[in-house]
Amino acid sequence: MRQTDTKARPAKGKADHPHNGAAQLFSDIANRTSQAAGRALTFMIAAGIVLLWAVTGPIFHYSDTWQLVINTGTTIVTFLMVFLIQNSQNRDSAAIQVKLDELIRVSAAHNSFVGIEHLTDDELDEIRTKCERRAEAEKIGEETVKKTGKKAKRAADLVTE
Numbered sequence: 001m002r003q004t005d006t007k008a009r010p011a012k013g014k015a016d017h018p019h020n021g022a023a024q025l026f027s028d029i030a031n032r033t034s035q036a037a038g039r040a041l042t043f044m045i046a047a048g049i050v051l052l053w054a055v056t057g058p059i060f061h062y063s064d065t066w067q068l069v070i071n072t073g074t075t076i077v078t079f080l081m082v083f084l085i086q087n088s089q090n091r092d093s094a095a096i097q098v099k100l101d102e103l104i105r106v107s108a109a110h111n112s113f114v115g116i117e118h119l120t121d122d123e124l125d126e127i128r129t130k131c132e133r134r135a136e137a138e139k140i141g142e143e144t145v146k147k148t149g150k151k152a153k154r155a156a157d158l159v160t161e
Contacts, residue, residue, distance in 0.1 A: 030087040037081070049073075 036042055053070045060066035101114045116127060 027087070027091075030084045033084050034088045037084070 050070070053066075057066060097117055103109070104114050105111060113127075116124065119127070
């Protein structure tokens, strides 16, 4: 039996409740499978299976059953991987969002942005537009300051000559 370091892993929270046992089981399977799927060995095994299937084509006279085997296998794997990939994506997005929220909370950034991922698409578009306008205005302001600084330097150079 493998011991885990409880300090290294955050508490599971709601997943420890009995009614979330299936969700925790799925999460564990999804974690292990997504880690395994991203390894070179897994790719090599999959490529080997496809190669084996291709080599057996002449043996089975490229029959409909021969084609059905690879089509069914790839369809099943693809169907299941969609759910695993979505689970990984959801988990990663949630973790990143929490990290960003914490960075915003402890920095000089606008705390009003914490939680905006729950807004509608239209509300997010409105905020994005406002942020883009603000960034453009800041850029114009910085350019104006640079131009003013250059003019001031030229004036100072004229006075000192």
